Amino acid sequence: MDTIETIDVIKCPDCESISYLSYQELYDDEWISLQCNCLTCKAKFQINYRAVGIDIIGPDREQREIKRQLRKIFLDLLKRDRDLRIKYDQLIDSECEENKLKEIVKYLLNEYSPAFEDKLLPGREEKEKYLADAIQVLYEIDP
Numbered sequence: 001m002d003t004i005e006t007i008d009v010i011k012c013p014d015c016e017s018i019s020y021l022s023y024q025e026l027y028d029d030e031w032i033s034l035q036c037n038c039l040t041c042k043a044k045f046q047i048n049y050r051a052v053g054i055d056i057i058g059p060d061r062e063q064r065e066i067k068r069q070l071r072k073i074f075l076d077l078l079k080r081d082r083d084l085r086i087k088y089d090q091l092i093d094s095e096c097e098e099n100k101l102k103e104i105v106k107y108l109l110n111e112y113s114p115a116f117e118d119k120l121l122p123g124r125e126e127k128e129k130y131l132a133d134a135i136q137v138l139y140e141i142d143p
């Protein structure tokens, strides 16, 4: 891994003032650059950030995390269980018909109950709803 120079406090390279305003943001695959204007000496300078992570923000963060985890479990089982694969193919053929979706969810929770027992996950009824949502999202991404 490359070493990244970390800076605690960003100061104007000209006068070392810490008051500045950013007026534009530029980015590519790796870097995010903030164009800045020093409020003390009016010098223009640029702060370069390296993207080190991506995170979900917002009120439904927890729900998305639950769905993400359910999708992961589902995809893992899909690779290993032929019956599940057949059911999923049928779901795709039906263009995600609600009955077929319910059937898969029921099958998963009956056959693989322990796989869905993580303490992060909600109770059975809610879990059915989340799991249906998670599978539906998968279908929408990759029908």
Ligand SMILES: [Zn+2]
Pocket (backbone or CB within 6 Å): 012, 013, 014, 015, 016, 017, 038, 039, 040, 041, 042, 043
């Ligand atoms: Zn300055």
